[in-house]
Amino acid sequence: MLEKALKGTKAYWIWVISIMAVMGIAFLFYLKQYHYGLGVTGLSRDVTWGFYIAQFTFLVGVAASAVMVVLPYYLHNYKAFGKITILGEFLAIASVIMCMTFIFVDMGQPFRIVNVFLYPTPHSLMFWDTVALGGYLVLNVIISRVVLDAERKSIPPPGWIKPIIILSIPWAISIHTVTAFLYAGLAARPFWLTAVLAPRFLASAFSSGPALLILLCLLLRKFTKFDPGKEPIQKLALIATYAMAANVFFVLMEFFTALYSDIPEHLMHFEYLFLGIEGKATLAPWMWASEILALLALILLLNPGTRRREGTLVLACITVFISIWIDKGMGMVVGGFVPNPLGNVTEYVPTLTEIMISLGVYAMGVLLVTGLYKIVLSVRGEVRA
């Protein structure tokens, strides 16, 4: 089936080659990082994880959000998602691969990463995250391949795939839970030491993921013969609405606990993020932007009129996506490091090299989504001639 991604119009190839060019440039930046070391990033002794790990965390959420189409379709037999379920699964595959690449580029000794498998360490959450992500990738590759193959042959998918699909539902929840546990189990970092982190991760994932899927469906409709129909888009919008409301609720829970308990060690991180400490407030404008966008998104989504109108829905999806990308990425990750455990305030700003490498990883994700969606549309004969 993969060969279907290799046949396309001129426009398709121009698109593919442009993405590959971005990846090529990013690769040169990676070579620079590989030879010099991670010192090419803005990271330091005090802020040891940054932009890469932020993208990783955000994208695990996008990957997990496939469950928001898989669950209604397979568990509740919600037929309207029939056309887009595979798109969700392919988005998950691309996201997991991006996650793994972001981890790879963040390693000081990337080629020693096999040590994680040579010396499996169950007491490390990073070991479990590797298992969870790897397993999720395998599950989604098997499921999408088998289901799409059946669709191509116009036969129902084989019975044995059903239990695997059912397994993929809790597995999706697990990848994001374990990712939250990477942070939430550290006594050293009060900002992350919160039981609501995993639920918050899931809520933000189930909002930002469907929002992205809506945007992708509408893009496909614009550039191909594919038409998802109105109902699945509206249902996705409703899911994103509930999830976004839950996400904002959880964020407010965090605020309450930190502000009311008034424990300096907890409060300091919020203070840094939103107000700045000792005049250092690089992230503050970003955090305020994220909160304002979240509020705007909620208004647009909760109001049935704006949710149903496509123009405003697109705007809502974009605001959801950007708001969560800031909050869950840089805000969540860097916020945990500033101030450091000794109370020193060292700021972090990603360098051009870091941003270019990240852009390359995203380009790879776009390439994967392009190729995989091309296969789906070719199988369904829906490509515009």
Place this chain on the structure above:
Amino acid sequence: MKIDRRKFIKFTSLTTIGLAGTPIARALTGEDSLLAPVKPEPSLDNPLTARRWAMVIDLRKCLSKEGCTACINACHLTHNVPDFGNPKDEVKWVWKEPFEHAFHEQEHEYIDEKLKHAPTLVMCNHCDNPPCVRVCPTQATFKRETDGVVMMDWHRCIGCRYCVVACPYGSRSFNWRDPRPFIKKLQPDFPTRTRGVVEKCTFCEERLAKGLLPACVEACPEKALTFGDLENPESEVRALLKENYTIRRKPALGTQPEIYYII
């Protein structure tokens, strides 16, 4: 060089006499008496051993010598710790942190200004319950079961920095770039590190193995650092803990740090 039978016998007999002779000579000169305990030559045959290594830092003594960095210099020289000269790339095993940062839960508004800013010696706490060891995905950092030293395998570390994130004391450094050109004076008997791995104080396990005290302890002109076996009731550290009120950094986190401070 050709060794014939005569030369061989001459050489071996002289060596034997020499080896046997040393203690005899020592006994005769009184060097081996109980008053002056013999200091054995550094050798892997007589290592320093303990069931639980710990350190007591007498901050009063330490602060009495202003601006002293003897322990830091000794440690960083012994272990080929690079000096990049900037905080971004910084690698450090032992350093001084203002008291209010090292012990910020102890700090209060009316604390003596002098103590508040007092440069407090900090290093890896060799926790009994080390969070860094718990999170390491490859067991590149581990607690030695025999004596509790938290160790590093620089050949296994993948550079994920999870241990740096998990350490509540900021005791771990990452090599953001190749450290070798920044080593002031290379010590050939201790490994250098490569870029992309984490490092920290190892309680001088390589010196303990040769029967030597940690470099910082040995270097301190004020004898402010005391190193010993916590599980030996007769040890000097136990005596100090009994005689003085001591504090540890962030004890509430349950990491059980094994560096004790006399304030």
